Structures are given as C-alpha cells and as structure tokens.
Amino acid sequence: MKRCVAKWLLIFLLLPAWLLAGATKSFAQQAEVVIRMYAGEYTPRARTQSDRWDPPSYLNVLAAEYKRLHPHVTIEFLPEITPQDRYETWLFTQYQAGRGPDLGNQLFSEVNRHYLKGWYVNLKPYLEQPNPYVEGNRRWADIFQPGALATGVAPDGNMYVLPTGVVGTGIYYNKDIFAKAGVEPPETWAEFMEIQRKIQAAGYIPFAFPMAGAKATTNWSLRVIQDMILDSKLPEIKGTGTPVVRTMIEGEGISQKELVRAIKNGTYSAKDPQWQEQLRLLKEWSQYWGPGYLSLDPDAAYRLFVTGRAAMLYDTSSRVKVLESDSLRQFDFGVFDFPRITQESSPYATGISAPAVGGYTGAGSFTVAATTIDKGIVDQVIDWLMFITAPQNYIPMANDLGWYSPGLISLEGIDPKLEPFIRSVENGVFRIESFYRGLTVEYADQFYRVLQEYLTGRKNMDQATDEIQRYMEQAADELIERNGWTDLLEELSR
C-alpha cells in the first residue's frame, strides 16, 4: 500500500516536473531567435586607422535596445560584401541554397527582377498592420513616403521590398577653377555649355564624365535630359493623354508596361526627332569631357576632380564626406543642380526645370527572406523591421551614416547637410526610365555601346538610331513574353 502511494506520489510529482521541463524546453526553444541581417552600408563596424571619419555603428545601439525589449532575440549582422557584382553573385547563390539573409538589403530593381523565384516574403499584408513602436500608428505603411511604397511594388502588384533609402545627386564643382575662368554655376543648358567652353579655354577639363565601368553618370544625364526633352510628349507616351506629374518615385510617370506599349505603337521611338534630341545634346556636351573619357571610370573621374584638373563631377550625396575629409584637396567645392534646357538649346524644350536623379536606391532597401516562414521567425523579423523603421530610430541611424535620407514622412532631426539632396528629390524625380532599370539590362548594355559609337562619330544619328530602335523593340517583345502581357498584345493588334 505504501509502495503504491509512493509510486503514485512519485508519478504525480514527476509528471508536472516533466511537463514543466518540456514546456520550459519549448519555451527555451522559442526563446532563442537569431535574426541574420544584411544591412549593406549600414553594417556597423569599429573605426579603423584608415577611416577618415567614423564608420556607421548605430545599428549596434538599435540591436542592444531591441534585445532589452525582447531578450530572446539576437540580431546577427552579416559582414558587408562589396563590390556590387560580388555581392550579387553571393546573394544569388545564398537564396538558391535557402540561406539568404533573414532581413536583407537589395536594390528594388534587383528584387523586382528576381521576385518570381520565390525568395521573398510579400510585405503588403504586414504593412497594413500597426507598428507598435510608432506612437499612434494604425497602419505601418503610413509612416513611409508614398514614393517608397510605390517604388517597391513588383509587376505582380505585391511588395517584396521596402525601399526606404533616399539618395540624391548633384553636380559638384571646383569653386577655384570657376573663379579663374570667371564663371558661375549655370541655370540653363546654354549657359552650361558656355561656362564649359570658358573653363576649357582656361586650360582645365570642364567635366569629368566617366563612361567606363559603372554607368551612373551616363544614366543620370540621359534620364534628366530625356525627361526635359520629352516633356511635351509624355502624356502621349503614357497613352492616357493626362499630364504626367513629377513625384518622388523615379520613372513613376511612365510604367514599364506603358513604355512597352509606347514602343510597340511607335510613340516612343528612336527614329523620332524629338527623342533624338537627347543624343544630339549629349554629343554637344561631350566635347567638354576631355580626351579619353571612354576609358575613364568613376574612380578616375573622381581623381581628376579631387586633384583639381577637372572642374565638375556628377555625384551622389555620399561623396560629401569623402571630399570634406580630404586634407590634400586644395580647393573649395560646391554643389549645384542640373541645368534646365530652354528653347535656346532645343526646339522641343518646354523650359521645365531639370528633374532630380535619385530616389529610393540607397541602403535601407529591406527584404524579408521567404525562408523565415519555414523557420517560424517571420513575425519576429517583421517586428524588428518595424522597430528600425520607426522615425526615432531610423533618423539617427541615417545621420550616423550620413549618405542617405530615410524615406519617412516625418524627417525631424535629419542632418542638414543631407537637406539639399533631399530637397532636390522632393521637387520631383525623372518621370520616364528607359535606360538602366526601365527595360532590360541587355537593352541598357546594347544602347550604351551604340551610344559610345555615336558620340565618337563612328556611327551617325541614322545608323545609331536604327540599331537602337531594333534593340528597343527586341526588349519590348522580351518583356511582353516574360511578364505574360497578352492583354497588351491583343490591344496592339486591334
């Protein structure tokens, strides 16, 4: 009898202990969440002796704060991988192997190229939920600039990326050279050409324009010029006839589908004299780029500028810190906006101001890997993301890096040095994108090559535009097929 009781007593005592242990164990399992985050340029690191200013470290502060709130979560920062092509190869293979970063950082155009591969979580439903870290917030999406949200939309209508890093550009200029040549920052294209003529006469290279390596300068210039030159034709290209307004979203004015339609029905064509103006103007400008611009890469262009031999350089907001910290630099520099094209320079000009180049392409372009769903941590990752994007956290983080502005509506406390760049973007970004991100990467490369042949006189306008038109149409066909736009085909055949 006693043994029986003892036995049952034992079981009674052990059972709850065992259950508790099991529960604790599963609690412990639930407790350990590690979020692998790739933060791009925001990746925190310690200052080293080769740094000329403090590198970003704010994410460490945020991670520590988050841990205080959620002790069972650890944020692991993956080391930054550069340059871009290595990063993309790495990212591609990581996603392939199911090991992509839980919270990633990727250009929206890249995400919208790869979204069909099932690598990313659709963020749209989460954006409808309230962000607990922002006081009084009902809908997470409300804290972002509409431009950020619109830029992140994929062709299928979902959102696989939250591009919140705003970048701005401007033309940096050497004040000393300008003084020597007796010129001022220009307002119009005609003035722009004139000051470059004078600078060249004074013995300097007017504009360090790199056409080798990364195509940034060429892309930006063409986007800006194209926006101004096609201003009067944009409603027709859009197909709706309604005016195309400038917003903070690059290329928003004309969507890819609308552009493809315009190519197929001939409104957007390389044989159109109005379209051809951009090439003509670029060629006119190219005489001031100095000899050898075809082999100049961005580094070499920067070098020409910083050693005082070139008067101007087209660059992003991230260059300010580098220039300021350079003690070997022997001149004062300033930044001005791209000049406006007027009737003086082209019959098609409407006098509209130049659009900004920039938009949501800076670091802070967040993606959540689909593997987090399998791992059961997707909610935690979203929560962490909500935490980072809360203005009281994001703005200090952006100030810490000093290169990009967060795409938030509330920008209280943002570093004033970033202001001019933000302002230019707020005034409106280019409305039509046919180069780098607009059609296909292959088209961009093909266009670029013909452009070089045209600029150096190896092909004339007719030959060049014949070829470009061909490539354009091929790209349009490819996009129709890739995206399955059969409705477009039907519409065009009518």
Next chain:
Amino acid sequence: MASGRVKTAYWFILPTFAALIALKYYPAASAVYHSFFQWDGATAGRFVGLANYAQLFRDEIIHVSAVNVVKFIMGRSFLNLVFPLLAAKLVFHVRHQRAAYLYRVLLTSPIVVPSMVLLLLWKFIYHPYDGLLNQLLDAVGLGSWRRAWLGDFQTALYAVIGIGFPWVTGIGNAGFAFLIYLGGLQSIPKEIFDAAAVDGAVSLRRFFRVELPMIASQLKLILILTIINTMESYVPVMVMTGGGPGVSSMVPGLYLYESAFLYDKFGYASAIGVVMTLILLVVTYISQRSIKSYSEAES
C-alpha cells in the same frame, strides 16, 4: 605482366575520375542540358530546342567576340612562347649559382601578386592623363602617340592583350611557362650540349637546331594551355574595358558571363559555352595527335 599492368592502370586513374564525376562531369552535363532551355538560373526553364544555338550564330556580338578572341589567343600565345622562354634561357646560362637561384626566385615571385592588382596597375598605366605609358611617350618625345589606350576603339583590345610587360611572369600563364621552360632546358642531357659545341654550332643556331626541338613538348604544352585559358578568359577584359568601347574588345568569355548573370539568360550562356568547348576540342584534338606521336613511350 601486361594484364597486371592494365589492371594497375585502371586503379591509378580511378581516384581522378571518381573525383571528377560529381563536381565536373555532372555539372558539365547539366550545363549542356540547360543550353536547350531558356533558363533564368533559378526557376524551371522553358525548353526551346536549338533556339539558343540559332540565335548564337546570328548574334553580331558573337561575331565580333570571335574575331577578338582569335586575336587575343594569337597575341597571348606569342607572348607566352617567346618571353618566358627568353628569360628561362638567360637564367639557364648564368654560371654563378647563387645569382641563378636569386634570379629564379625573383622571376617567379611576382606570380603571387593577385591578378586583380596587376589589372588595376595596368589600368593606371594606360590612364589617359597620368598613365605611365603616356608619360613615357611624352618623355621620349613621342607625345603625339598619346591616347586613351583603353578608351580607343582601335587600341582597346590590343592594350588588354599587351598587359604584363615584359611578359615573363604574371598575367596569363607566363610565370608557369617560365618554370616549365626552365625545367625543360635543365632536363636536356649534357651530352647534347657538348656535341653541339664540338660541332662548332654557335649559340643562336644551336638554340634553333638543338635546344628548341628538345623542349618542343614543353612549348606545345604551354601553347595548348594558353589557348584554352585565353579562350575562356573574361576577367581582364571585364576589369579593363568591360568589352568596350562599343563592343571593340568584347570576348566570348565576357559575353557568356553577362548573358548568365546580368541578362538572366543562363540557357543562352550555356549554349555559348558549349560551342566554345566544341571549338576547343577540335583545335586541341588536332594538336594532341602531334604531341602524342612526339613524346609517348610504349610500356
């Protein structure tokens, strides 16, 4: 016993082939398989039969690349056959042992410099404004020859071919070529040298009549390796010119890389790769026949 030796032969080649099956033959088969598809590298592809191959033959860029790669191969072959051999011969004749050792080390060590550094250095040398080459031309009074070497349609490809002056070590296989030629020269039996001296053969003639044939197999080896490496090469062109200006320096290896990783056309890239492989097979088979008859020993 012959059959025992045959069995041993198979055992000897077994480890190699075992290692190669999973990581070389299977992926190669996969690549060939995908050349008949339109594949973006991640999702399942769409079968298109020979469409990729048809497009390949019509592609203008392929035509330009093909011509360029032939020039590239000829250029690099010449450089790899002549200059490392010259250096090897010079070192071979140094009498002072310590000095010879020093030269050997000094001429071999530069191969430890990562190729990226070399490419960057040469990019600077070719720089239109402060490049060493242009500065040198100015200094010797040939300033009119100044140009943007990598940015000129006429010179871009040749500029890339010519990197690595004096071509004794560094880019391409030059460094190993030097070692292999040196090894080859060292393995020429002494009697041959003595006999030639007795015959009164003066150094240059002796070189062509006597030494060259003795190291012919090394030369053929380096030639084949150079051809194969140069055919697929894409990093130098990618870093120096990106295939430009225009397409003047485009090579098949780079176009393959771009098709796969930039344009999402893995199927097309595979097709290019397959064609490149077939061409190389033909070329190598022909030269293999001559090597085979030259240096094989029957057991």
Next chain:
Amino acid sequence: MQVHGLLRRFDPHQLALHAVLIVLVVLSIYPMFFTLVTSVKDIHQFYHSYFAVTYPFHWGNYGEAWDAIGGYITNTLVVAAASVVIIVAFATLAAYAFARFSFFGKEALFMALLALIMIPDMITLVPTFLVLRDLGLLDRLTSLVAVYVSGGQVVTIFILRQFFASIPAELIDAARIDGASESQVLLRVVLPLSKSILLTVAIMNTLMIWNDYIWPLVTLSDTKLWTISLGLVGFSERFAGMAAWGPLFAGYVIASVPLIAFISFSMRSFISDLTSGALKA
C-alpha cells in the same frame, strides 16, 4: 659578395646576361613594388597620386589588414595544403598511367579528361554549386577542397603526363627487371626524378587556390571558415563605392608572404636537381 664574384669573372657574355636579366627582374618586380607602395597609403594619398611614393607612411594599414585576415590564414593554409596534396597525389597516379601504360580506352579517356578544361567555368558555376548544396557540403571547408581538387586535376595531369612520358625507358625497365611492382617503380624511380615538375604543379595549384574568392564566397557563410580572399572583401568598397586601397593592398602583401616562402623553398630543389645529375644517364 655576389657582385665581387661577378666582377672577378670579367666575362663579357656573363656581364651582358646579368645586365639583361637585371632589367627583366626590375620590370617584372615592379607590380610587387607598386603593391608595397600602395599598401602604406591612405585613401586621399592614393587618389592624389597613383604611382609615386607618398609620405607619411601609414603602417597602421598592416595592422588593420591583419585584423581582417589574420584569423583566416589558417583556414586558407589548411584548404590549400589539403587540396594540393590530393591533387598532386591523384594526378601523379593518373598521369603516370596515361604516360606509360597502354590500356583499353586510353585515348578516349584522356580526351574526355582534356575536354573538361575546355568547358568555361561560368556555365558550370551554378550547377556545381547546386551539387555541393545537395551533397550537404556547404559551409564546410571540405566543399572547397572538393571543388579545388576537381578543378586542378586536369591541367596537372596534362603537365605531369608529358613529363613522365619523357623519362628514359631504361630506368623504368631496369627497376621492373629488378622485380619492382608498378607502385614501387613510381615511388622509387619516377618520383625522385620528378621533384622539380611536382613542385611546379604544386606552386601552380597553390596559387590558383590561394587567391580564389568565388568558391569561398558562395559556399561559406560561416565567417569562422572564411579564407583570406573573403577577409579582404570588406575593403573593396569601404568608402561610398571607393575601396580602402591601403589596407586592401597591405592584405595582399601579408597574404603573399607564405607563398613567397614556399616558392623560394622550392627553388632550392630546382637547383639541387640540376646538380644531382639524376637525369644524366
């Protein structure tokens, strides 16, 4: 010391030889000099002057580079050593078989082997990566060794085969008559004769592995397993798209020290080969 020796000779031919060689050496060494000069520059010095030596020297670049890659040298050493040993072992066996035996299918098998190096690496990158993933080898140094072993085999076999084929038949027959088995012939007769070529292929393969960054990049996500080339990755676009040139080049210098040591060590064998008279039958 050596100079005295040279001058005493007074042989015009030798002097001319040395003159030309010295010029070649200086020109060939220049890239290493450039690496050293750049390794002590800071970012602004670099942009203001590519080639010239600039003061002050930033020795701290070496400290920074060491921090970035010091811990990874062991990994690289292990991978390189393991891979090279296996490559040379496998390749020696296979090359010897192809060179000196005759067996059914030899020609075809050899061509099949050769065909492999003609396949561009780019088109097999993704399929190979997927194989590694399916075999569960990702995030292990073993995967690197596997990739390098399969990658280095063919060229090594190609080079060794030729060398083995040129060994005088008498030496081998003599050993066989003595009753040695094939493996013993290989070990006792052929290998000692092949020291220099074996070292050459060892150097060749070590080099290809040492600086490779593609395979470590795509297969190793665990930073504890990283190799030197990955450690340097952080320097590539440190400042708004511009590289931290100084520490990056300092990293290259540090990384090349073991290689140079290896090379000068193996050069001694080249010399000993020459003086040993082994091939002078």
